[in-house]
Amino acid sequence: MCAAESGKGREGRGCFKLQKGALEGKNERKMAKFNVVQKRRRSQIAERKRAIHGDPTTGKLKNRSQPLSVSGKRKRKLLKKWRRDQKEAVEKGLVSLDDVEMAAAEGTSQDTKGTPTAFQMKKSLKLKQLKRRGKNKRKSTKLAAETSTDVMVE
Missing domain, CATH: 1.20.890 (cAMP-dependent Protein Kinase, Chain A)
Known part of the structure; x- marks a missing residue:
């Protein structure tokens, strides 16, 4: 028994009733409108790719291996x-x-x-490591040199 039947809470919240003939005769599912549009768009893009890059006789796309990237x-x-x-x-x-x-x-x-391979370098700089590298070396050494000469003079 759900809240709608007992009279507690809002109606239609938490439970629903199926009518006896609701599932009979509806074996066919309808797709949402967006899915239909998206499916058509994908097929058009695939056709365009086949026309441009595909084999002229069969129209099939060639399977290419990804370029080898080396760190x-x-x-x-x-x-x-x-x-x-x-x-x-x-x-x-x-x-x-x-x-x-x-x-x-x-x-x-x-x-x-073997086939000759062209190595690709990573283009991203590791800025965090570069920033961390000279953190303690930023202090100027001029002050230390000046104080030591003053002490020697006195």
């Missing part, structure tokens, strides 16, 4: 490793840097199998 720290590590390899190659007997560059360009059979 600055990882990129520095990779560059260090690359420089170390270059240095070792020079020490082993490749005389000039031109030879090293040519050897790096030729590479080995293992290197040629």
Whole structure:
């Protein structure tokens, strides 16, 4: 028994009654108007994309992999490793840097199998860390130098 039937509280709050034939014959659900509009809009956008970027014969979109982004720290590590390899190659007997560059360009059979990747640096600066770095060093050292010379004079 709900509050509306007992006479307590506002009517229609907290409970509802189903009519006997309410659910019969209504297997079909209606979508809200906004959903219909949104669905039509999405299909139009998809059609436009297929027309521009899709395969001309089938109209299907190509599945592309996302661009590989590497953090600055990882990129520095990779560059260090690359420089170390270059240095070792020079020490082993490749005389000039031109030879090293040519050897790096030729590479080995293992290197040629993989696709070349372009590393992307993160463009956002870590401002909070940069601000924190020199917090205690902001105090001027001129005052300390002046006091020490005055003490020596006296």
